[in-house]
Amino acid sequence: xxxxxxxxxxxxxxxxxxxxxxxxxxxxxxxxxxxxxxxxxxxxxxxxxxxxxxxxxxxxxxxxxxxxxxxxxxxxxxxxxxxxxxxxxxxxxxxxxxxxxxxxxxxxxxxxxxxxxxxxxxxxxxxxxxxxxxxxxxxxxxxxxxxxxxxxxxxx
Amino acid sequence: xxxxxxxxxxxxxxxxxxxxxxxxxxxxxxxxxxxxxxxxxxxxxxxxxxxxxxxxxxxxxxxxxxxxxxxxxxxxxxxxxxxxxxxxxxxxxxxxx
Numbered sequence: 001x002x003x004x005x006x007x008x009x010x011x012x013x014x015x016x017x018x019x020x021x022x023x024x025x026x027x028x029x030x031x032x033x034x035x036x037x038x039x040x041x042x043x044x045x046x047x048x049x050x051x052x053x054x055x056x057x058x059x060x061x062x063x064x065x066x067x068x069x070x071x072x073x074x075x076x077x078x079x080x081x082x083x084x085x086x087x088x089x090x091x092x093x094x095x096x097x098x099x100x101x102x103x104x105x106x107x108x109x110x111x112x113x114x115x116x117x118x119x120x121x122x123x124x125x126x127x128x129x130x131x132x133x134x135x136x137x138x139x140x141x142x143x144x145x146x147x148x149x150x151x152x153x154x155x156x
Numbered sequence: 157x158x159x160x161x162x163x164x165x166x167x168x169x170x171x172x173x174x175x176x177x178x179x180x181x182x183x184x185x186x187x188x189x190x191x192x193x194x195x196x197x198x199x200x201x202x203x204x205x206x207x208x209x210x211x212x213x214x215x216x217x218x219x220x221x222x223x224x225x226x227x228x229x230x231x232x233x234x235x236x237x238x239x240x241x242x243x244x245x246x247x248x249x250x251x252x253x
Contacts, residue, residue, distance in 0.1 A: 047189065050246040052237045067238050074242050097201075104194065104244040111189045119188045143191060150193045 005145050006096070006152040014096045014152050016085055025138070027086035029106050033079045036109050037072065047108040048075065078102040093156065100149045103142050110139040178251050180233040182226040185246045186217050198243045199225060202236070227252060 008014050018026070036044050049071065053059040081099040085091055091099065113135050116122050126136050184195075192214055199210035203226055216223035225247075226236050233249040240247035 047187070047246075048241075048244070050241060052234065052241070052248055053250075054248055055250075063234060063237075067234070071238065071241055100194075101243055104190070108189055108244050116188050122188050146194060147191055150191070150197050153197065 004151060005148040008152045008155045009090055011156055012093050014091045014093070014149075015089065016091075018086075022141075023086040027083050030079050030082035030102075033082070033102070033106055033109065034076065037075055037079075044109050044112050047112060048105060075102075075105060078105065082106075093153065096149060096153060100146055100153075103146050103149070107139055107142050107146070110135050110142070114139060177229060179227050180230045180249050181224045181252045182233045182236045182240070183222050183248050183250065184213075184217050184225050184240060185248065186221045187246055190245060192218060195245065198240070198245060202239050202243070 003017060005017055006014055007017055016023070016026075037048075049068070051060055052063045052067075078098045078101040081091075081095055082102050084095065085099045111122075114121075114132050126133055130136075195214045195217065196207065196210045199205050199213055200207060203210075205213070213223050213225050226233065228236075230249070237247045237249050
């Protein structure tokens with residue numbers, strides 16, 4: 001049977017059950033996500049910075065002014081966990097939650113790369129030769145990682 | 157001798173009475189990316205809801221397209237929206253309908 005990708009060692013202590021290659025992949029996602037955040041590419045980051053007041057431009061501008069920097073800073077904090085988790089033997093609850101937020105941020109960016117607009121899009125079949133095969137494979141694997149991370153947290 | 161003039165009792169003006177602010181609500185919208193178990197977990201974590209309630213709200217988002225997950229002052233709702241965005245969910249806030 002396929003084992004879980006995240007397990008709980010003790011209460012409040014968790015481990016990524018990953019070999020070196022998947023760990024290297026996780027680690028590589030940090031700089032890539034950082035580049036996307038720094039690029040200001042609104043198409044790729046739209047899902048990371050959605051509107052709070054879609055029908056009120058003034059309130060939305062105020063919200064962005066007050067909260068925008070904090071939200072960006074928190075995203076950078078979380079993506080540090082991608083490298084930390086890849087390199088470490090165990091994580092605390094807070095570290096795992098931060099790691100999962102970062103994994104989810106990568107999934108949100110990938111969904112824009114792949115062009116996932118509806119739930120049907122997410123399940124569209126693809127061939128390995130397709131241009132979006134690699135992002136889709138990574139997206140699906142990160143979904144499994146996130147699901148196993150939630151499962152492990154719920155053991156606590 | 158004429159009676160002293162007295163000021164008639166002034167009726168209260170509408171703006172003298174403290175009008176409580178209409179409550180604001182936090183709405184979470186469905187999206188094709190977030191996992192159901194992740195959304196449930198975020199609702200439990202951010203709002204302290206028991207799992208059954210968090211799951212019910214999540215299913216409402218999933219099936220109806222949106223759900224009201226919290227309410228309060230505008231400031232409180234904005235903070236809730238911020239924390240939900242931080243977790244990758246799409247949330248908005250507006251006056252209670």
